[in-house]
Amino acid sequence: MTQKVSLFWFRRDLRLEDNKALNAALNSGNIVLPLFIFDQEILNKLEVNDARVAFIHQCLESINRKLTALRSGLSVYTGRPSDVFKKLLAEFDLEAVYTNADYEPYALKRDSEISDLLGKHNIPLRTFKDQVIFEPNEVLKGDGQPYLVYTPYMKSWRAKLAETAIKIDSEFKGGNLIQRETFPWISLRELGFEKSAITVQNADLSSSLIDNYQANRNTPSKSGTSRLGPHLRFGTVSIRKMIMLGLESKDDTFLKELVWREFFMQILFHFPHSSTQCFKPQYDRIEWRNNPEEFQKWCEGQTGYPLVDAGMRELNATGFMHNRVRMLVGSFLCKHLLIDWRLGEAYFASKLLDYEMSSNVGNWQWVAGCGVDAAPYFRIFNPHTQIDKFDPKHLYIKKWVPELNELTYPLPMVDHKFARERCLNTYKAALNR
DNA sequence: TTTTGAGTTGTTCGA
DNA sequence: GTCGAACAACTCAAA
Numbered sequence: 001m002t003q004k005v006s007l008f009w010f011r012r013d014l015r016l017e018d019n020k021a022l023n024a025a026l027n028s029g030n031i032v033l034p035l036f037i038f039d040q041e042i043l044n045k046l047e048v049n050d051a052r053v054a055f056i057h058q059c060l061e062s063i064n065r066k067l068t069a070l071r072s073g074l075s076v077y078t079g080r081p082s083d084v085f086k087k088l089l090a091e092f093d094l095e096a097v098y099t100n101a102d103y104e105p106y107a108l109k110r111d112s113e114i115s116d117l118l119g120k121h122n123i124p125l126r127t128f129k130d131q132v133i134f135e136p137n138e139v140l141k142g143d144g145q146p147y148l149v150y151t152p153y154m155k156s157w158r159a160k161l162a163e164t165a166i167k168i169d170s171e172f173k174g175g176n177l178i179q180r181e182t183f184p185w186i187s188l189r190e191l192g193f194e195k196s197a198i199t200v201q202n203a204d205l206s207s208s209l210i211d212n213y214q215a216n217r218n219t220p221s222k223s224g225t226s227r228l229g230p231h232l233r234f235g236t237v238s239i240r241k242m243i244m245l246g247l248e249s250k251d252d253t254f255l256k257e258l259v260w261r262e263f264f265m266q267i268l269f270h271f272p273h274s275s276t277q278c279f280k281p282q283y284d285r286i287e288w289r290n291n292p293e294e295f296q297k298w299c300e301g302q303t304g305y306p307l308v309d310a311g312m313r314e315l316n317a318t319g320f321m322h323n324r325v326r327m328l329v330g331s332f333l334c335k336h337l338l339i340d341w342r343l344g345e346a347y348f349a350s351k352l353l354d355y356e357m358s359s360n361v362g363n364w365q366w367v368a369g370c371g372v373d374a375a376p377y378f379r380i381f382n383p384h385t386q387i388d389k390f391d392p393k394h395l396y397i398k399k400w401v402p403e404l405n406e407l408t409y410p411l412p413m414v415d416h417k418f419a420r421e422r423c424l425n426t427y428k429a430a431l432n433r
Numbered sequence: 434t435t436t437t438g439a440g441t442t443g444t445t446c447g448a
Numbered sequence: 449g450t451c452g453a454a455c456a457a458c459t460c461a462a463a
Contacts (some may be wrong), residue, residue, distance in 0.1 A: 141461065149440065149460055210454050218442080260441085327442065366441085379443045386443090420444085424455090431456095440460085448451085 005092045005178065006030040009037070009099040010074075011107070013130055013235035014059040014174035016066060021128040025098035033092065033178045034067060036060055038078040038191055041111075051196035051319050051353055052230075055245040057188045060235055064185070070174040076193060082113055094123050096310040100130035101236075103265055104357055105272040113147035117226035129234060132262050133243055134160060136269035139262075146270040146371045147263070154259045166240050198319045200353055210245055214253040220310075220322035221395035226254065227320070229354020232261065265361035269373055274371070275361050276342065283370030285430040289338040297413055298333050299347055303402070304412035305383040307391060308332045317400075319353035324390050330367035331381040336419040338426055341368035369427070377427045380420050 008025040016022065025032045038053075046053060047292025064074040077084045088094070097118060102111065115125040127134055139157050140146060147153035188195065200319050205226055209216075231237040239258070246255030268274060278284045297303050303314035311325030321329070326348075333344045345364040365371025369379075391397055394404070403409045 143461090145459085151440065152461060256441090268441060324442080329445090372458085373440070375442080376440095376456075376458095379444095428456095435463100437463085438461095440458105444455090446452105446454085448453105 001359045004095040005094070005343065006095055006176075007088065007092070007097045008032050008034045009079065009097055010060075010063070011036075011099060011102055011235075012233065013100045014063065015238065016063060016237055018169045018238040018240060019100070019172075019235075020130040021098040021100045021126070023169055024126065024128055028096065028098070029176075030095050030365055031176050031178045033075060034063075034072070035077070035088075037081050037084050038076070038186065039081060039163060040079050043078070043191065046193075047350075048192060049194045049196045051200070052194045052234075052355070053142045053191065053193045053229065054188060055200045055353070056234060056276035057191070057193070059234060064183075066172070067177065068190065070177055071175070071179050071181065072177035074185075075185060076186045078186055081110055082117055085114055085117055088120060089118075089123075091384060092120075092144050094121075095351065096124045096126050098126050098128070101135070102131070103136055103269045105268070105275065107405040130230075131239060132265060133157075133164075133166070133239060134262060136266035139266065146266055148267075150260065150263050150373050153263050153266075154256060157259050157262065161243075166244060168240050168244070170241075185236075187245055198317075198353070200230045201227050201320075203237050207245070209247065210249040210254045211251055213249075213257075214251050217253070218324045218390055221351055221393075221399070222390060224433075225323060229320075229352075229356070233354055233356050261356070261359060262360045264358040267362055268358035271372075271433075274365065275357060278368075278370035279365055279372050280370050280374070282431055283368070283418060284336050286338075286370075286429065287426060288340040290340055290343070291337070294337050294413065295333075295343060297410075298329070298337060298339070298344075302413075303332065304410040305332065306394075306397045306401050306404055307387050308383055310397045313400040315348075315351050321352075322396070324386075325369060325396075326363070328381050328383060328386050331366060332383060334364075334368040334375060335380045335423040336383075336416070338412055338423060341370070354355075377431070380415060380423060 006025040006028040008022050009165060013019055035079035043053070060076060067073050107404065111125065111127070134157060136146070139160060141155060147156065154357045165172065166265055205228065209226060215226070216222050228237065228242065243255065243258060246258060271279065294299060298312065300331065301309035303309055307309050307325060308329050311321050311329045315321040330344055333339050334341050341364040345360055348360055387397065396403060401409065
């Protein structure tokens with residue numbers, strides 16, 4: 001008689017500690033087979049040196065080393081998840097599949113298909129809340145509808161948190177892991193990818209950073225932000241631990257930023273069309289100019305506006321851009337150049353190590369003025385004033401635009417005052433129709 | 434149902 | 449240099 005197996009499926013929770021579904025699988029009474037699938041449909045869209053694939057692979061190696069020390073290992077497959085599961089169904093006597101819930105549109109569709117496939121064999125797909133404190137349907141208005149405005153959402157979220165005990169399983173003890181000689185493993189090269197020059201910074205979050213978050217987070221030349229994005233995206237840190245750190249601080253700005261993450265997640269969950277359409281439909285009447293040469297200059301950091309160019313060059317070189325500068329480059333693209341926010345969103349998606357669809361779409365719609373709880377459209381960032389306010393000594397600009405005072409640095413590609421008025425007129429024309 | 438207060442991150446203009 | 453108002457109404461959320 002073969003032994004019953006609980007399969008644990010890693011997705012965006014690449015850690016062994018405080019992993020809800022993994023713990024549940026280990027407590028199921030069956031032996032546990034840990035699994036990761038590189039989804040071919042996602043890989044196909046990426047460059048061969050995509051740093052995110054390299055980072056995921058590195059995380060899997062780390063997990064595999066820890067499992068090997070327990071005489072087990074991680075099985076890594078590539079392909080369409082449904083094809084991989086068909087193979088696994090033939091090979092193992094599965095009792096159940098354990099995994100942590102993922103609320104993005106693509107993930108929901110994928111999991112629904114896998115659940116149907118397993119269901120045909122009477123095998124349940126057991127999903128757990130792990131990547132959020134509150135799921136999209138847990139924080140709702142009095143009438144049962146989702147919140148569309150951040151502040152009341154945040155207040156409701158915090159009230160609910162106050163009556164919730166957060167449980168953290170900080171140690172991984174192993175337990176009923178499957179014991180085998182070898183596990184299917186795929187190297188980065190076999191996947192068709194290369195190591196990237198760009199790497200993810202460690203998640204070494206100090207309490208002083210959180211205590212001084214509000215004071216330092218808007219200065220791009222300082223290390224005032226947490227750089228947690230990639231770790232929250234791929235689950236190399238536990239959101240529960242991060243929330244506890246936020247709660248321990250007198251400054252709750254960091255905590256509120258983590259609430260923004262869940263705010264935009266619940267928006268995308270309830271309004272999946274907002275990934276491609278303006279949340280406020282009248283904004284889809286805006287006549288974007290979408291000039292390809294101008295878009296190219298923006299992408300390359302050759303606009304002639306130093307803080308815009310510094311931000312884009314930081315992004316291109318490191319896969320990261322400071323939050324303050326993200327707002328400015330976004331505003332510049334949509335408002336000064338009148339280029340559709342969707343093009344900016346797609347460019348960020350291709351470059352950001354911390355790319356999170358819900359946050360990226362939500363914030364691009366915010367900056368374009370067309371989203372839930374968006375900035376008013378007449379709020380147009382002034383690229384000069386932002387330097388005076390947030391990089392007065394030009395420390396950040398000079399780091400990324402060393403030729404700032406040379407003749408080789410381009411003149412501003414468009415006059416600020418002219419662009420501002422053109423933007424206001426274009427928006428007005430669309431909204432008054 | 435109606436009312437009321439409020440709404441992430443800014444800029445410009447004129448006194 | 450500094451300050452307050454205007455920007456443009458609108459929608460949300462809760463009482």
